[in-house]
Amino acid sequence: MNFKIFASLALVQLVAAQYGYPPTTPTTATTAAAASTPSIPPNSPGQWNIEVAAGNQFVFGQPNITAKVGDNVTWHFPNNGIEHSVTQSSFNDPCVRLAASGNNTGGFDSTLTAGTTFTIMITDTNPIWYHCKQIMHCGMGMVGSINAPSSGNTFDSFLAAAKAIGQNEQLESDTGTPVLTGVGAVATAGPMSATAGGGSGGSGAGASSGNSANTSGALRHFTESGWYLATALIIVSVL
Secondary structure: HHHHHHHHHHHHHHHHHHHOOOOOOOOOOOHHHHHOOOOOOOOEEEEEEEEOOHOOOOOOOOOOOOOOOEEEEEEEEOOOOOOOOOOOOOOOOOOOOOEEOOEEEEEOOOOOOOEEEEEEEEOOOOOOOEEEEOOOOOHHHOEEOOOOOOOOOHHHHHHHHHHHHHHHHHOOOOOOOOEEEEOEEEEOOOEEHHHHOOOOOOOOOOHHHHHHOOOOHHHHHHHHHHHHHHHHHHHHOOO
């Protein structure tokens, strides 16, 4: 019996790693179609637009860009029932938010969100590393960089380091409150409704509307844990 339980839990982990977590809200055919073909504006001078979960995969579209000081970078989050984040990290710790130290205020963080946009403005040309902090997404390669060098600490090396962590990725807390200041970049507002946010950063008023539909991080992780348990029990009963 113990072997059966162990095998069942291992299978649940494998399923989650392959497909992500079950939607926290029902997904209709209409919303699924909209999520699979998002309307992402093209890049323009001074404005970068990056699709989150591009192609319904755990990746960022344009995972490595070269931006100038003053450029805006906007991430567009799908509304497909799975929340993601854009959380600044470091080359050495790709799946952990960059901590404050000395004059370093710590990394920016959109918080876990869906159906919104999040915009930062580049303040220097040093490399910026970031990841999605949804559990196990970073370990599957959902990372990105801005101004990564072409040799040494490259984006490819950063991606490989994240994938090497795999399912050993640590659980990151999510308070639902975005962190606007980062190292090498700053956001003017938290996640905004995709219809209101556009690609311009917008005003603080849009931040609350973008986050109002999100459940708390604790409730979200509790729901996911319940899904794990239910799935494991079903498999055990079959075995």
